[in-house]
Amino acid sequence: MSFKPTLNWRLVFLVSIGLRFLFALSNSYIHPDEHFQSFEVVAGKILNYSVSQPWEFSSESPARSWGILYLFYAPVMYLIKVTGLQAHLNPIHIWYLVRLQNMVTGWLITDFCLYKMLPTKQERIKAIFFTLTSYVTLALQSHGFSNSIETVLVLVSIYIIDDLRFTLEELKKNSQVLVSNNFTKLLLLGIVISLGVFNRVTFPVFLALPSWFLLKYSWVKKLSLFIIAFGFVLTSILLVLVDTIEFGSASFDAILENPLNIENYVLTPLNNFIYNSNMENLSQHGVHLYFNHFLINIPQIFGPAGLIFLFPGFKNRYWRTTPFLSALGGITILSVVPHQELRFLTPVVPLLCSCFDISAFSSPEANEEPQEKKKKLSPSYGPVILNIWYLFNATLLILMGILHQGGVIPALDYFHETYYKSNDQQSGVIQIWWRTYSPPSWILGDVNKSTQFISINDDSFEYNIDRSKSNVLFDTMGLEFDKLNELIKDVSQSNSNIFNNLLNGFKSKSQPKIYLITPISSFNMIFEDKEEIPYKFQQVWNYDYHLDLDHFDFDNIESFRSGLGIYELI
Known part of the structure; x- marks a missing residue:
């Protein structure tokens, strides 16, 4: 120099x-x-x-x-x-x-x-x-x-x-x-x-x-x-x-x-x-x-x-x-x-x-x-x-x-290890990704072609379920919470079409498991503060090195918390 x-x-x-x-x-x-x-x-x-x-x-x-x-x-x-x-x-x-x-x-x-x-x-x-x-x-x-x-x-x-x-x-x-x-x-x-x-x-x-x-x-x-x-x-x-x-x-x-x-x-x-x-x-x-x-x-x-x-x-x-x-x-x-x-x-x-x-x-x-x-x-x-x-x-x-969005790939790897690595899947899996970048689905390693990928947003909230699939991945991006809430209710109610279609999937033998994948800050700010939500989630996995730069709220310091979580509907 x-x-x-x-x-x-x-x-x-x-x-x-x-x-x-x-x-x-x-x-x-x-x-x-x-x-x-x-x-x-x-x-x-x-x-x-x-x-x-x-x-x-x-x-x-x-x-x-x-x-x-x-x-x-x-x-x-x-x-x-x-x-x-x-x-x-x-x-x-x-x-x-x-x-x-x-x-x-x-x-x-x-x-x-x-x-x-x-x-x-x-x-x-x-x-x-x-x-x-x-x-x-x-x-x-x-x-x-x-x-x-x-x-x-x-x-x-x-x-x-x-x-x-x-x-x-x-x-x-x-x-x-x-x-x-x-x-x-x-x-x-x-x-x-x-x-x-x-x-x-x-x-x-x-x-x-x-x-x-x-x-x-x-x-x-x-x-x-x-x-x-x-x-x-x-x-x-x-x-x-x-x-x-x-x-x-x-x-x-x-x-x-x-x-x-x-x-x-x-x-x-x-x-x-x-x-x-x-x-x-x-x-x-x-x-x-x-x-x-x-x-x-x-x-x-x-x-x-x-x-x-x-x-x-x-x-x-x-x-x-x-x-x-x-x-x-x-x-x-x-x-x-x-x-x-x-x-x-x-x-x-x-x-x-x-x-x-x-x-x-x-x-x-x-x-x-x-x-x-x-x-x-x-x-x-x-x-x-x-x-x-x-x-x-x-x-x-x-x-x-x-x-930056550092938890998306490890979260997909979690689903691969937990559900897709074995060729003998016994239950369907519904993934709802919210407030993350679109998940690159190839990381799931789904060689059985058992997953349907559905992208929905505020302008296009319609979706059709492929009855030949036993798993569904919803990419909801930055969907408004009211519509996210509607989607969760739809997939969680036993009389809904999506629920029944998954039960009739070519591999599903039991009730499908439903997961919400979202930044920990978004979950804590929205789901834990809304007592009127009729369903409960339990965190089953988290990754600390994840930051969502698109949903900061300067009036709430919680929005700056890092981490991505996978929450199972219970």
Whole structure:
């Protein structure tokens, strides 16, 4: 480091490596998409678990690519299946293994790209150090987000483009320099761009400004765009074929018979783009102000210290670098889209961490020009700001990496151990999930396909029971208590249709057991304070490291209590 921090940076770096493994194995649940756009569908397909199929994979116009999921998640799941490990592992253990895979691959590729892209040892150490100590890297990158995959693909693309840019600059200095063909890198770039587009349609925005250097390179090397296009087209054809066959749009034989029939093919990036171009669709996921990324999400990602390191003295000497241009273009273009979530900016973390200007806080060198010495900030500020960086990221790590919805997965594992692990279920189970994120049902490990999944909310409170199922999981999200109360009464009364249907299920032999899964704070505030409730619950399981950030009541301190409970109706 160019200034002396109060904590030894090598020690912090080594501790951060251990934290990678710790948070890859943590139970935090940051957003439903990390399950329902990845693990939920792949586990159902490969491991034959009963799952709740998300709309992106079940609509007439599928918006997510099977090819991407097969490439990044299928190998480890197929390995578990063919080796027979599935019979010995709970689904939660499989989840941990995939998370570890995400962490290790992301770690290796990120460090490799930053090391190869940055010119000096000091720059490499700085970029890798701040990237590794960011809570976004530690808490989000191992999760099943498409944004986590996008981060790796963006970094590989920017590394290649920056290398081509360096080649051009060398040629400008000396026209006699032999310009290599870079065939492998150009081909890889085309492949990565294709993977990036099929993974997330937003991927090209991070290449918008750096593409200028790509065009300049292609002016010197005329065949370079052809090589990139070849890699892109070949990969895209393969991905389209996989998606077309998987979504059942056409069989392989039908494609061979009439390969020019465009209607046969499923183009998931196009479907995704069309869906997200509709304002009515975006409003269902949340509409934000156009400055949300710049004024809210970026400060939440980097904190006050990161912003100071990024713009010391409201300047940045890295603004012409390829990583900075990539991040700037990506943030700016994404700000045009009214739906703006923090995780959409995950790829900018390693890019902008490499642009932190810590030299502004270093002691002036004797050989520096007087003008340069004047630009230096007080060296004493550096360690203080670095400690603020530690404190900010440690706080967010505890919140997002451990506590946030942390009990959902362990609760599902409890039901797997208690009811689904044995193939001889003697009673039906009704799960009512309230005030939690949607439970990723594949963690139940229901290989018998015995569970019906029903999502209900205040706008849609109707549901039909499948008589062939012996278990029901209700995902009620943030349902109003009056309607939740109505649902509990319906499932608990022996003369209700749902009750009788469960008794007639293909495996149920006795009265179904009814469970409410909800934050302990919500249960204590609502159920224990309402004497008129005609039924009683008994807590059978609890998990302390769970925090529900969506239902805080500042007039009641009980709402801030952590913990998730499973309550059996008695």
